[in-house]
Amino acid sequence: MTIYLDYAATTPVDPRVAAAMAECLTDPAAQGNAASATHGLGLAALDRVEHARAAVAALIGAEPREIIFTSGATEANNLALLGVARAARRAAGAHPSTAGKAGQPGRAETRAHIVSARTEHKSVLDACKQLEKEGFAVTLVEPDETGRVPPEAIQTALRDDTLLVSLMLANNEIGVLNDVASVAGLAATRGVLVHTDASQAVGKLPVDVRRLGVDFLSLTAHKFYGPKGIGALYVRESARPRIAPLQFGGGHERGLRSGTLPTHQVVGLGVAATLAREQGAHDAAHARDLAARLARELMTIAHVRFNDRHAEGLPGLVNASFEGVEGESLITGLPEIAVSTGSACSSASREASYVLRALGHGVELAQSSLRLSLGRFSTAAEVDAAATAIRAEVARLRAIAGTAAPEPLTQRPIDPDSSLATGNTLLGRALNPLTRRYFLATARPPQSHAHADVREGGAGREADGTAVRFELEIASGTVKSARFSAYGCPHTVALAAWLCETLEGAHIGDPLPGSPTDWAEKFAVPTEKLGRLLIVEDAIRAAMESARQG
Numbered sequence: 001m002t003i004y005l006d007y008a009a010t011t012p013v014d015p016r017v018a019a020a021m022a023e024c025l026t027d028p029a030a031q032g033n034a035a036s037a038t039h040g041l042g043l044a045a046l047d048r049v050e051h052a053r054a055a056v057a058a059l060i061g062a063e064p065r066e067i068i069f070t071s072g073a074t075e076a077n078n079l080a081l082l083g084v085a086r087a088a089r090r091a092a093g094a095h096p097s098t099a100g101k102a103g104q105p106g107r108a109e110t111r112a113h114i115v116s117a118r119t120e121h122k123s124v125l126d127a128c129k130q131l132e133k134e135g136f137a138v139t140l141v142e143p144d145e146t147g148r149v150p151p152e153a154i155q156t157a158l159r160d161d162t163l164l165v166s167l168m169l170a171n172n173e174i175g176v177l178n179d180v181a182s183v184a185g186l187a188a189t190r191g192v193l194v195h196t197d198a199s200q201a202v203g204k205l206p207v208d209v210r211r212l213g214v215d216f217l218s219l220t221a222h223k224f225y226g227p228k229g230i231g232a233l234y235v236r237e238s239a240r241p242r243i244a245p246l247q248f249g250g251g252h253e254r255g256l257r258s259g260t261l262p263t264h265q266v267v268g269l270g271v272a273a274t275l276a277r278e279q280g281a282h283d284a285a286h287a288r289d290l291a292a293r294l295a296r297e298l299m300t301i302a303h304v305r306f307n308d309r310h311a312e313g314l315p316g317l318v319n320a321s322f323e324g325v326e327g328e329s330l331i332t333g334l335p336e337i338a339v340s341t342g343s344a345c346s347s348a349s350r351e352a353s354y355v356l357r358a359l360g361h362g363v364e365l366a367q368s369s370l371r372l373s374l375g376r377f378s379t380a381a382e383v384d385a386a387a388t389a390i391r392a393e394v395a396r397l398r399a400i401a402g403t404a405a406p407e408p409l410t411q412r413p414i415d416p417d418s419s420l421a422t423g424n425t426l427l428g429r430a431l432n433p434l435t436r437r438y439f440l441a442t443a444r445p446p447q448s449h450a451h452a453d454v455r456e457g458g459a460g461r462e463a464d465g466t467a468v469r470f471e472l473e474i475a476s477g478t479v480k481s482a483r484f485s486a487y488g489c490p491h492t493v494a495l496a497a498w499l500c501e502t503l504e505g506a507h508i509g510d511p512l513p514g515s516p517t518d519w520a521e522k523f524a525v526p527t528e529k530l531g532r533l534l535i536v537e538d539a540i541r542a543a544m545e546s547a548r549q550g
Contacts, residue, residue, distance in 0.1 A: 002425070003337045003382045007287075008172060008200065008317055008373035013268070014225035020271045021227060024048065024264040034261050035252060045263045052270025056232055059273040060198075060217065061208035068233045068253045069261055069269075073199035074123040076218035076233035077166075079246055079257065080195040081114065081127040084164050084216070085136055087244035088112070111163035111192075113137045117149045119173075119355045121197055124166050137161075147174045147307075147359055151182040158186070164193045169212075170201040173355040173371055174307045175314030177201070184213035193239060199223050199231070203276035204284060204315055215239040221265070225376060226272030230265035233257075283376050287316025290374045290383050294318050297387030301394055302404070307356060307369060316374040321356070322394050324403035326465070327367030328489045333393045333439070335414070335425040337386045340371040364462060399443040400493055401462075402469065402485030416440045431490055432524040438494035438501075444483045446471035453480075457542025460535040462487045468496055468536050470543040472503070479503045479547070491525045492532050498523075499540055508547045512540065 004012065024030045032041030034049045050064065057064045070076045092110030116128055118140045128138045139157045143149050149167060158165075165187050170177050184194045195216035201207055202217075203224025209217055216239065220231035235243060235256065249258030276283075295318050298304055303323040308314075322330065331341040356366035372386070398404035414421055416436040422428045427436060446456070446469065458469035466488040473481045482500035486493045502513045516533040519525065525533060 002335075003386050005372045005374060005378070005382070005386055006338045006340055007375035007378070008175075008223075008314075008371060009340055010222045010228065011225045011375055012377055013222075013227055014272065014275060014376070016275065017226055017268045017271045021264045021268040024267045030263065034263055035250060048263055048270075049261055049266050052266045052273070055270040055273040055277075056219075059207070059277055060202060060219070060234060061210050062234050063237065065254070066209075066234055066237055068235055068256050069266060070231050070233055070257055071229055072222070072231035073121075073197060073218045073220035076220070076231050077121070077123040077195075077197055078127050079233050080216040080218060080243070081124065081131065081164065081166055082246055083243040083256070084193060084195070085112075085114070085131050085134070086246075087242050088163050089134075090244060111161045113139065113159050113162045114164050114166065115139050115141065115154060115157045115162055115192075116166045117141045117143060117168070117178075119143050119147060119149070119171055120166065120168055121172055121199075124168070124197055128166075136163075143359065145359065147171055147176040147355070149178050151179050151186060154183050155186045158190055158192060162187075162190065162192045164195060166195040166197070168200070169196045169198040169207070169217075170205070170314045171355065172200050173353060174319045174359075175200075175317035176308070177205075177313055180214060181212050188213065193242060200314055203272065203280060204287075206280070209234055209236070216243070221269040221272050224272050224276050227265050227268040230262065230269045232269070279376075284315040286376070287374050287378070290378050290380065291316050291318050293380060294372060294374070294383045294387060295320075297384065298390065301391055305365070307359065307361075316378070318372045318374075319369060320372075321361065321365045321369040323365060323368070324401055324487075325368045325394055325397045326364070326401070326487055326489060327369070329397055329439075329493060330368060330370070330393060332426045332430065332490045333397065334389055335420050335423065335427040336389045337372075339386075340373075341367070341369060362463070364465065367465075396443060399445055400485065401467075401487040402445055403487070414440055431494070434498075435491060435494040435523045438497040439490045441497045444497070444500060445485055446483045455543055455546040457539050457544070457546055459538035459542065460488075465489075466492055466532045466535045468492065468539040470496070470500070470540050472543050472547050474508060474547050477508050479506050479508065486536075488532060488535075489529060491523055491529055492536060495519055495523055495525075495533065495536050496539075499536070503540075508544060512537070512544070 029044055032045040034045040036042030053067045054064045057067050088110050114128055114131055114136055116124055132138050141149055141153045141157050167178050167180055167183055169180050180196045187194045193215045196214050197218045198207055199218055199220045202219040215236045217234040222228040245256045247258055252258045298320055305321045307319040308317055327341055353366045356369055421436055453474050455472045455474060460467040469485045471483040472479050482503045484496040484500050486496040516537050519533050520530055
């Protein structure tokens with residue numbers, strides 16, 4: 001059974017939420033359309049929807065009429081940014097890049113500047129990119145060294161034509177909280193609207209829209225034990241005239257979001273909101289206790305760096321980077337646990353977490369990060385088991401990379417043919433059986449014997465994501481033993497291990513066992529990784545050439 005430690009990505013649905021949704025789907029009296037107010041079934045569905053709307057409003061201190069249901073926080077974020085921008089453009093009667101220019105009488109000046117932060121969720125950053133294409137100006141503020149976005153930095157970014165500030169309440173990767181209330185206060189003095197993506201905070205921390213002073217707030221059910229596919233945008237009543245819809249049809253949700261509401265999902269959101277109000281404080285305390293326990297266990301690993309630096313941040317989140325470990329290999333080698341990482345697994349660009357990069361982390365350290373998040377259903381036993389697995393895998397990969405001496409735990413107790421290794425995990429789905437076998441094989445790190453019978457060759461750099469070194473012990477022109485170190489993806493590690501095993505007993509004059517093209521087929525290497533096989537080839541050729549030269 002996989003240990004689930006990815007609550008920041010999505011929380012499990014609470015059984016009480018699932019029961020309410022199932023009842024809504026199966027009760028004949030609940031099958032109407034909430035928009036059909038001409039008969040009893042429609043009115044019954046409407047009652048359920050409005051009850052849920054009131055529950056969501058109560059959770060964040062809003063009025064029910066200020067809650068607009070969406071498909072989730074991504075849609076809510078897009079509606080807030082694009083909807084406000086397009087309403088401003090419509091009010092000005094012109095494209096923002098031409099509004100108010102000479103020769104265009106009758107067109108009013110419009111605010112056409114958006115302020116956000118580099119560490120926002122992609123649904124905000126990509127919406128900002130779209131607005132730039134539409135002629136709006138966007139300023140992305142840098143976080144400080146802790147990951148927070150200082151209010152004074154936002155204040156400095158404000159301009160006379162600033163329309164909207166969008167700043168997340170809690171960061172989804174490192175859990176740091178932004179002082180949105182102070183930002184809202186600064187913006188209000190300039191007549192600037194404020195939106196906050198609070199999807200990570202709502203249901204986990206007390207959130208009150210009046211105290212925050214925001215005009216718009218995004219939330220989603222699946223971050224606090226509700227179903228996926230349903231969320232909401234809070235729209236302050238006074239800000240309602242300054243936002244336009246993005247989709248049209250039936251004028252649902254006060255004209256801001258047309259489309260038939262999924263009653264069962266709305267009900268699930270409402271029950272999740274009620275449960276969060278009732279036991280949110282208990283959930284938070286439970287998650288903080290377990291996160292502290294997990295951090296204590298991970299502290300025993302040498303050269304670990306914690307990226308979540310604030311005890312008062314998001315409950316239950318631990319983000320740690322492990323020096324000397326390649327990120328994709330780390331996440332692939334942990335099939336026992338479900339976690340997120342800064343590694344772009346199997347990505348051609350190997351894009352690291354842009355949040356950790358914004359904090360000054362190098363690409364490799366950012367990619368070696370694990371985001372472990374706990375919640376309502378997490379247990380101490382799961383935390384301890386996860387810490388043990390991480391400790392062992394980090395030690396194993398460091399031994400393979402040659403960055404640490406082998407330890408007793410460097411032999412992972414994972415059978416490459418077991419259900420754990422072949423199941424629905426990266427290990428089981430991204431690697432073929434041969435690659436799994438050699439990726440999980442016992443490390444055979446170089447011994448660095450300084451005598452004439454040992455020949456070495458290497459290629460690549462850790463800074464570029466792949467570094468391989470081979471050590472061959474030669475006797476009478478034959479490879480007596482072969483060892484290697486490899487910092488790289490699972491395919492790189494597996495190929496190096498296979499080459500060592502295959503070359504033992506071979507004559508130094510023999511050709512290599514295949515070419516990168518052959519290896520790519522044998523190990524089912526994705527196209528974007530073929531360059532890494534060339535590094536392995538360069539390293540083994542260098543070692544063999546050294547052996548031939550004697």
